[in-house]
Amino acid sequence: MLNQKKLEIALKKYTKNFQKSSFYEDSKEQYEDIKSILSEIIDLNDTKRDHILLISIGTIFTYYNSVWKEDVFSLENKQIEGLKMMQISLFYQCIAQDLYKIRYPRMMVIYTFKEVVAALIHFTMYGWEKEETILFDFIVKHLGENSMSANDWNKHTWFLLELYLQYRKKTIFEIDQHVNISVKEKMKESEMKYALIPENLDIYSGVLESWSTPIEEEITALIGQMINYHSELASELGKSIEFGDYRYGFYPYEILFLLHVRKKKGLPVPQHFEELLMNTPEAQMVFQEPEPYPEQDPLLVQIDRFYRKNYPDYFLNQYGEELFQ
Numbered sequence: 001m002l003n004q005k006k007l008e009i010a011l012k013k014y015t016k017n018f019q020k021s022s023f024y025e026d027s028k029e030q031y032e033d034i035k036s037i038l039s040e041i042i043d044l045n046d047t048k049r050d051h052i053l054l055i056s057i058g059t060i061f062t063y064y065n066s067v068w069k070e071d072v073f074s075l076e077n078k079q080i081e082g083l084k085m086m087q088i089s090l091f092y093q094c095i096a097q098d099l100y101k102i103r104y105p106r107m108m109v110i111y112t113f114k115e116v117v118a119a120l121i122h123f124t125m126y127g128w129e130k131e132e133t134i135l136f137d138f139i140v141k142h143l144g145e146n147s148m149s150a151n152d153w154n155k156h157t158w159f160l161l162e163l164y165l166q167y168r169k170k171t172i173f174e175i176d177q178h179v180n181i182s183v184k185e186k187m188k189e190s191e192m193k194y195a196l197i198p199e200n201l202d203i204y205s206g207v208l209e210s211w212s213t214p215i216e217e218e219i220t221a222l223i224g225q226m227i228n229y230h231s232e233l234a235s236e237l238g239k240s241i242e243f244g245d246y247r248y249g250f251y252p253y254e255i256l257f258l259l260h261v262r263k264k265k266g267l268p269v270p271q272h273f274e275e276l277l278m279n280t281p282e283a284q285m286v287f288q289e290p291e292p293y294p295e296q297d298p299l300l301v302q303i304d305r306f307y308r309k310n311y312p313d314y315f316l317n318q319y320g321e322e323l324f325q
Contacts, residue, residue: 002232007276010237014250015281018069031063031299038299042306050310051104053303054096058110060299061089065247072281080285081294084126087119088324091131092300095138095315096307097147105146113152117161118248121257124164127290134319140172143183144192150183151193154242156230156254158197159204163211167261177208203229211258216268223270226255231277251282260287293324 017023034056041049068082090111100107116139123132142148152158158180165176175182180197187194201208203225213219233243234250243249255278259269277283307314308321316323 002228003235004276007231007235010235011250011276011280014234014237014246015073017246018066018073024066024070024074027059027063027066030059034059035299038302042302045306045310047310050306051100051107053306054093054100055110057089057093057096057300057303060297061086061093061111064089064297072285076281078281078285080287080291083122083285084291084294085297087122088294089297089300090115090119091135092304094147096303098138098142098145098315099307099311099313101146107146109147109149113148113150114154114157116148117157117164118253121160121164121253124168125257125260125287125291128293128324130319131323134316134323136168136170138315143172144187144190149193150187151196153196153198155198155201155204156242159201159208160254160257162208163258163261166208166211167264207258211261212265212267214267216270219262219268220270223255223258226258227252227273227275227277230255231275234277250277250280252277252280256283296324 038053038056040046041052064082064085066082068080068086071077071079071082094109094111094116097107097109116135120132120135120139123135139148143150161172162176162179165171165179170176172179173182173186180201181199184194184197184199187197203222207222207226210218210222230243230252233240236244237246237249238244262269273279304316304323308317311317
């Protein structure tokens with residue numbers, strides 16, 4: 001059962017973490033520090049050391065994560081430019097990682113399947129259809145490989161992926177239902193890592209069965225279950241595996257995506273929520289339709305151009321130059 005007091009304390013701790021003056025300044029300093037290193041590699045066209053470019057995208061991601069949190073929690077302006085750039089950074093990071101599967105076959109990725117699916121559904125909510133399609137195609141092509149490990153325990157991630165498939169009328173392994181089970185079986189047959197993929201999605205199974213119901217009372221009750229599930233885990237901030245983190249812990253993006261999908265389908269949605277989770281600064285952010293692309297990050301532009309020039313099989317070479325603009 002949800003302990004409301006415990007949840008409020010966890011949110012206060014979560015918010016205070018991002019209001020520390022060092023949180024944003026430290027990541028900005030690290031971002032500034034990598035500029036000269038990247039410029040040297042790119043100017044020399046140093047392909048022997050270009051793995052540093054890939055590693056540096058992680059620093060860019062961290063910087064924009066701090067920009068997002070600074071905007072929301074310290075400046076209280078609900079700007080999402082940092083969130084958008086964070087996910088664009090992740091997009092380039094996972095696609096560039098694929099270039100190193102031969103040179104460094106055991107290289108650890110520093111992003112997760114959860115984060116990739118989060119980027120996919122945000123591109124969908126932003127209305128960035130071209131980038132959404134590219135990322136989805138990349139996921140399908142490389143699912144189970146080192147660059148796209150699906151060995152993920154987060155139940156809401158599998159819920160989001162399955163809801164996305166049904167909404168977009170797409171499939172993975174030719175299915176759009178019970179995706180976690182099918183992917184797990186495929187990973188097992190292919191001797192890939194699969195042990196963490198959940199067998200049961202609990203409350204999310206019921207939501208997937210009825211997400212398109214035309215009855216508002218029914219979807220309101222299901223969303224209520226999702227809020228309770230997320231809130232209980234977020235109240236265990238720093239301890240629980242799912243929603244216990246400082247990136248998306250109090251950001252109910254799985255519920256916001258469900259609301260987005262239903263609105264797009266012309267289905268009724270609740271107009272107001274009393275619950276704390278749905279009234280956090282992150283939950284109150286408003287997306288435009290479509291969401292404008294942010295100003296391009298100069299480091300990401302340089303890295304993308306370097307890979308396009310030096311690697312003909314770079315995944316983005318087949319899509320031209322016009323991304324995120």
